[in-house]
Amino acid sequence: QVAGSACPSCGGPALAPQAERALVLKLAKQQILEGLQLTSRPRLTHPPPKAVLTRALRRLQRGRVVPANGEQVISFAVLTDSSTATCSSTLTFHLSTPRSHHLYHARLWLHVLPTLPGPLSLRIFRWGGRRRGRGSRVFLAEHQLTTPGWHALTLPSSGLKREESGVLKLRLDCSLLEGNRTVAPQLLDTSGEQRPFLELKTQPKLPGAGRARRR
């Protein structure tokens, strides 16, 4: 800034290259953090393994584009119990979508192991939550899985309203569609490189959205 200049960008004493570079790097940090509405760079305590990251991003490349000013988020599941033997699990996600955004698209990506003995019915519930109290569950969706491999299961975005804590728990209940056979263990790969993840799309709320309309 040139003191007293009416047009700070119109010139002044040229900076030494090193000083200019240091200023540019400082500006870059400030510009990126402001652009992402962050006050400081995120401190990663549990970064996802690179292989998990690459797999998930590969899945997303074929997805639709994020709208202007919107966000697309991948959140990897944290396994909270070890009941994978019965193919029913509780998956926990830590979400930090901005308060100013609303969720309009949600899919749960699951990788079914080759040991799938037959068509599988998967019911997905939202677990717990502020108003519903601990241990309660809300039905979200039911999907039928007939082949091993990755499946993208659409969830109602209205059922995934943001919790203060940012923690979202999904309860999966599996049952085989055919016969009375017990469900084989380890149907869903809920750990390792093909852990489940949520794919979410948000966009800024419109001004006045959510405000009750007076009639």
Next chain:
Amino acid sequence: TPSCEPATPLCCRRDHYVDFQELGWRDWILQPEGYRLNYCSGQCPPHLAGSPGIAASFHSAVFSLLKANNPWPLGTSCCVPTARRPLSLLYLDRDGNVVKTDVPDMVVEACGCS
């Protein structure tokens, strides 16, 4: 808009490329590897005032109003960005989630005199 050359005193675009490695941010910003932090600087003599661009048209409108009321414009012509574009970022947030977003107006494409 000309890129700034040492001998160019006039309004120009000063190009800088910032590699996120330099900032020590490559661990949480996955893509891109860096971005162009350009900015505008240089002289804007009167005969360049209002040279083409988005900001110039806005300032021209203001200046024409001022002229209508004063014989002389109150301010000086400034070297400002006249075109910018968004920057797509893929990064990890504090929970280890991957976020893909476009940050608007991050890269200065062109400069002009307001």
